[in-house]
Amino acid sequence: LKKYFYILYAFLLILNSCDNTVSYIGEFEQQYSLNCILRSDKSTQIVTIKRSYSPNEDPNNSDIQNAIVKLTFRDSTYIFKDSLLAETHYAYPAVKYFYYLDDIVLAKNTVYKIEATLPNGIVLSSETKTPRYSKLNMVEKDDVLPKPNNAPAYYMWSLTRPEDQLLFGPAFYIRYFILGEEDRIIYKEVPGFHYQNNLLYEVSRESLDDAMQSISNGIVSAGNVNIIDAQIEIKVFDRALGIYVNSIRTFEDEFSIRVAEANVSNIEGGFGVFGSYFSEKSKIIFEEEYVSSFGYVLSDN
Amino acid sequence: VYNQELTTLSDEDEVISIFEPWLILPSYLGITKSKHYSAGLDIKLFNFWNVKTEGYYKRTENLPILNKQKIFPSDPDFLSGESEAYGWEFLNRIGSADISFTSTYALAWIFNQVGDIKYNPNYDIRHAVTLILETNIGKGWSFSSVWNYKSGFPFTKLSGFYDKYYFNNDPGDFSAFNFFSRFSLLDSKNNGRTPDYHKLDISLTKRIELPYLILDIGASILNVYDRANLFYFEKETGDRINMLPFLPSFTIKAEI
Secondary structure, three states: OHHHHHHHHHHHHHHHOOOOOOOOEOOOOOOEEEEEEEEOOOOOEEEEEEEOEOOOOOHHHOEOOOOEEEEEEOOEEEEOEEEEOOOOOOOOOOOOEEEEEOOOOOOOOOEEEEEEEOOOOOEEEEEEEOOOOOOEEEEEEOOEEOOHHHOOEEEEEEEOOOOOOOEEEEEEEEEEEEOOOOOOOEEEEOOOEEEOOOOEEEEOHHHHHHHHHHHOOOOOOHHHEEEEEEEEEEEEEOHHHHHHHHHOOOEEEOOEEOOOOOOOOOOEOOEEEEEEEEEEEEEEEEOHHHHHOOOOEEOOO | OEEEOEEEOOOOOOOOOOOOOEEEOOOOOOOEEEEEEEEEEEEEEEOOEEEEEEEEEEEEEEEEEEOOOOOOOOOOOEEEEEEEEEEEEEEEEEEOOOEEEEEEEEEEEEEEEEOOEEEOOOOOOOEEEEEEEEEEEEOOEEEEEEEEEEOOOEEOOEEEEEEEEOOOOOOOOOOOOOOEEEEEEEOOOOOEEOOOEEEEEEEEEEEEEEOOEEEEEEEEEEOOOOOOOEEEEOOOOOOEEEOOOOEEEEEEEEEO
16 A cells, blocks of 8 residues: 555656646737727818737837828828827827828728828828718607606617718717716716617616616715706717727627627727718706606706 | 526627626527437446446537627627537546545647637637545544646737727717727737636544434645736736635534
8 A cells, every 4th residue: 555655656756747838828929909080060180090919018118109190081081190198198008109191181981092001111001982971860869858657768760871881889878977077978878779670779677777866976965966857869970980889899788788899900910990971969858856766956058 | 418598698809707607598699509429328337336438529509699790779789609519527426424536637628600700619628627526534523635636718908009099978068078998909819828727625433313403513725836827817907816825724514
């Protein structure tokens, strides 16, 4: 028996001394991302370019400087200027360096091409076609909430000149501020369900109640919460931006969250997104009795 | 032929999937079906010696795989995959009423395929060995030891991060200055393997039978030779977290 234990001990000793190391880190390959969303409501267009970094690296310097960024449309090419944000109030990882182009008013139904040549010669490029602006009509809108009998609220829209390539991003927000911070309007999104083919968004009473209730989480006195109103916003995206926006949504409806996020991009040579959109917003009013049932105040604003 | 209408949901990009909820299979996938072929021998050499061996081949269709390319709410949560598994298992047991020694060995290969991507899933463990020694020393004393060995299982390595662009809640502020969040860039699916896992646990128990009461007093040691077995990696830092180290414990169990 003694011999058996000696053999066993020697075996375990050898086994325990075997290589037990493994690295979670694979082979790092330097990659780049470009983000630019052309806005129809602003004349300054912004581009950010960032690099990927290895898990052992300081992520604070991921902005790429000194790239040549060109925007081409209707046979004209414009070169972005680069700039530095002296201070940023955004949380990590924030943008420090960016590129901008002034006095660019978006034309409708136009192909825009972007091309960024990085200092190391790598080129990131993409193109987008701006939506052919057509008026968005709210066909159905429950503009006073809540509805009787806990019924869900419905918002249906149509375009006067529909396009196949457009995607919609409906979103429902409660707007509020905290007493003493009147200048800072906070948006609380209420998850709803988007019937993709029917141009219809549904916001259930449960979802609305949950969102209202969660506003006072971490707030000492619910009476300090001033509810302004709600907004239904319909963003109309070009196809690439619509896919990107849908891919990063953290919820599918009021009952489901996403467990996986696809890494979609329309940037050739890297990651990121280049797209354009327009949007329509519509105001929703709350019944005072409903707001006060949560201990909040309905603002006069 | 086996059919199954329930499945667990796991994220195969995690080294260890701690939370695996059970789900009823969605109707668009169809029922998971598998054809299982096996052949084996069960030999009783003597009264105290039993040997079993079995080889198997299993092919599974409609295996639900999490759709990581889901974009729209209307896109399916699962994709239909296929699985192929084959291997060989061996069991040897020698024992009498007072002492028994059981050893098992399993050799296995498992492949999953979704579309054109073929990979070894997390549960593809090539070699697994278990040795169990149980003895009844006498006078109410019993001793047991269990030694487990498993070769490493596949996992997906992290190759880096990039700052991915997200949008603010504020609908009026949809600009390139919206917030960025660190997004993991992964290597090819399950291209890494964890180190081998092995561990020896021993326990000694004394049974005391009193009138109207049976006491079991025990002492045990988990991970006797303090093997540093990998539990999981911190995703953000890549830091390694190990399983329980050398851990002695004492127990008293009373049966009335």
